Amino acid sequence: MRPYERAIYFAAKGALDNPADAEEVAQETVLKAFNALPNFRFEAKFSTWIIQIAINEARMKFRKDRRHLYESIEAERQDEEGDYRPKDLADWRDIPSEQLQRTELRDALKRAMAALAPKYREVLILRDVQHVSIAETASILGISEANVKTRLLRARLQMRDALAPGIDGSWVTGRNEYKKVRPFS
Amino acid sequence: MVIEISCLEVWREISNYIDDALEPELRSRMEAHFKVCKHCSAVLDGTRNVVKLIADEAEFEVPTSFGSGLYSKLNASLGKTSS
Numbered sequence: 099m100r101p102y103e104r105a106i107y108f109a110a111k112g113a114l115d116n117p118a119d120a121e122e123v124a125q126e127t128v129l130k131a132f133n134a135l136p137n138f139r140f141e142a143k144f145s146t147w148i149i150q151i152a153i154n155e156a157r158m159k160f161r162k163d164r165r166h167l168y169e170s171i172e173a174e175r176q177d178e179e180g181d182y183r184p185k186d187l188a189d190w191r192d193i194p195s196e197q198l199q200r201t202e203l204r205d206a207l208k209r210a211m212a213a214l215a216p217k218y219r220e221v222l223i224l225r226d227v228q229h230v231s232i233a234e235t236a237s238i239l240g241i242s243e244a245n246v247k248t249r250l251l252r253a254r255l256q257m258r259d260a261l262a263p264g265i266d267g268s269w270v271t272g273r274n275e276y277k278k279v280r281p282f283s
Numbered sequence: 284m285v286i287e288i289s290c291l292e293v294w295r296e297i298s299n300y301i302d303d304a305l306e307p308e309l310r311s312r313m314e315a316h317f318k319v320c321k322h323c324s325a326v327l328d329g330t331r332n333v334v335k336l337i338a339d340e341a342e343f344e345v346p347t348s349f350g351s352g353l354y355s356k357l358n359a360s361l362g363k364t365s366s
Contacts, residue, residue, distance in 0.1 A: 103345060103349065103350060103353070104345050107345045107346075107349060108345075117346060121346060121348070121349055121352065124349065124353070125349075125352055125353045125356050128353055128356075128357060129356060129357065129360050132357065132360070181291060181294065181295060182294070183291075183294065184294060184326045203336075207336055207337070211337075222337070226334055226337045226338060227337060227338070229338075232302075232304070247298065247299060247304075250298050251295070251297065251298035251299075254297075254298050254301075254330050254333055254334065255294070255297075255298075255326075255330060257333045257337070258326070258329040258330045258332075258333045261329075261332075261333060261336075262329050
């Protein structure tokens, strides 16, 4: 199971964005998968199967948690119809490596990720953190490949808008507060 | 001759461009656009930076407590099953 620990943990984190909840869900996923192992069909990839279990468990936990009620309604409102237009067109060239080490940037990244709707965060984590292919991401989430691409585009552009120096730039200017740029629509 | 492409079309495909998942013809059109459009090339640089940041970020490490917690739960569960 060790090779899949990271994949399971981040699949859960994509749906929940709370490290403690993700850890709990990931552990439950392993137990559930262990018990369901006799039902595993070898025509599916094992990683796809176990990540699907993790995401389903995480979504169930998310729905049970009433604190997220408002957020889930908000996420539903964000449909994939229409184009996403970047809010900020300021130049943002390669980030010098010393800036990547800065706490402000790391915190801004964490906040931007947490502000994404779960359906966008799930895709972003599968593709850009776990490097799962488009086809496997579609299979795990039960959506079309075109849908994966649309969600990934939106997730990346929203992350960019939240982090681009021109629109906020708290990590560049060293300000302590971080101005939320959402809602994006 | 490369057929021109609008900024809106570029934004729609920017993520596929970064993933190198475009037909060569569309890729060439976008490359020609980036050469002349400062805004779209800023969006491209920023989006690429985001992808790079997410891939490099230590935030995306599994907590150290995860493995130990998992195996103690697993052992406890196996103990219950076998008793």
